[in-house]
Amino acid sequence: MPLDTAPRLNSLGFAKPESETRVVVAMSGGVDSSVVAAQLAEEGYNVVGVTLQLYDHGAALAKKGACCAGLDIHDARRVAERMNFPHYVLDYENVFKEAVIDEFADSYLAGATPVPCIRCNERVKFKDLLETARDLDADCMATGHYIQRKMGAHGPELHSAEDANRDQSYFLFSTTPEQLEYLRFPLGHLPSKDATRALAAKYGLSVADKPDSQDICFVPNGNYASVIEKLRPGAAEPGEIVDHEGNVLGQHEGVLHYTVGQRRGLGIGGLETPLYVVKLDVDARRVIVGPKEMLSTAIVPLREINWLGDDAFDAVSDRHVSVKVRSTRAPREAVIRPLSPTTAEVELLTPEEGVSPGQACVFYETGGTRILGGGWIWRGY
Template structure:
């Protein structure tokens, strides 16, 4: 690495991004800290503290001052609303389960920061993600973090190969405990800052309140809850309060626990069934993105259908039109349309796509 190569570090005010900046500085990089402001002042006045709100910006600025690096704030509130929040709300309206974090990484963090880095003559862009970058003369590869409990490659599957070439992830070889210890040793005041949970733009994880503000609520949002045969079990106040695999909010007294098996936006209907009905033998992906070459024929992989699910053995088959099919070796539960399905070979991230709602088979097809 040439001495004093310039790198732009996305600093959220949290422990991870702060230590990322510290480590890169220790490695000899010329570090520039940047915080993306996602919220207008009027939004913040109506809600609780949010990601990259005043406190987060203040924390990032204090860390930058401690490290002696320049710090800038980029107001991206309008773009965040258009490219992350609006699609999130629209997908819930359509009965899908969105993944805004993957979209935010693609559109905002690794969409906006590289442009600013280029304007400033910076060679690299870095964040506090737990992932590893492996470089050779021929290619750049994104691999799982050493600590798989914290691995965040699932949220990075949308990144293009050219983005990986300019990307640094200095936390990939550390555990969360080690990162906190580094922050403490470096004298960073945020070393014991509480880790954020859930989606950053939904205060207190109050999904229903947030979506009601965006979508409205009333009789037109209500609908039926039915079982697999179409028998009426009860009613709901809006499909946006449900996701595939959920138990909360379903009628009891059925002899066994019920789970959301499907969401039908056209009829505003929730389909509920037993645990067994959640399992799928396969799923289809749309709008796929592959960071590594993938052959057309079936390829053995491991696939994650949600971030907090373990990767499961499967076969990946590419299809025309940036689609793909994943066939699971063992049927998987909670395969939710709208969520991301991400594929790996060992610890190498191949890429993935969004799980498609298909019309070529029953929506609540169960495993044989």
């Protein structure tokens, strides 16, 4: 019988020894990326840790639970020292402000509900940081995201994490095929976050019990309005709260304090039927409210589509998939109707409430785990 002469692939998919495989690990200072770096170092890979300084340390030090703050940089450095690999901190404050924070503020002021974590992955971590990894002659870049990269018939595919409760596919839909060739996600197959923390304890990492970050890293305590007012002075201009027929029901202190689907904090109590924010008219400085049924949406216009399927996005007129229009919602069956290689109309077979411009609509293989891409919801017509 002929001998199998195929070269052995290491755990990162390269046909060479671990010691000759250089991998840059994006380290936020949290437990997830720390475990990735420690595990790869223990397996013998040539690990280089890189942490991005994304905003001013002075403000960050006072805030617990934010990634890439001063204390987190310190934690990442301690992990590197313990596992004996080099660690670098790169100043990305200007890039982060221009690529993520400014758009976040402007989107809110335009009445949208942005998702800055997606833009950060798309424009900073998987763009500039990935290029830095290439400049360091790394074979690949690894992150602590909970998502899986699997090899398919046409190359690497993006799949949901094994642990549905930790899956971060919604925030990574804009990963391009070229980036996917270079990226690795060593935690995607783990059954739970407890398994990650057990590995951190095994490696003796000081971050083993570190709490997960909850808020957007540059938004203290989830108070978006205060951040936007600092970035855009005078943005919180008062206006009227009106119903869908234009009747004035109350006053507000700025459209930026409201999001589509919001019910609480409207200050218009005493009505028989609960009212929700159904639209934000930024130009007229009006918050438009209505009954819950007005939030129901079946047709969703998308732009800036990133397609991860095997054929051209607009090669098929109707694509039957499942989609998420919010990160916390389960995928629902839908039909995508491409209008161009980067725009489409999505029909939700079961209408959803609170579909908001600025959010992402992510495509999933119905009945499977593969992520097929996604796009950004906008007002459309």
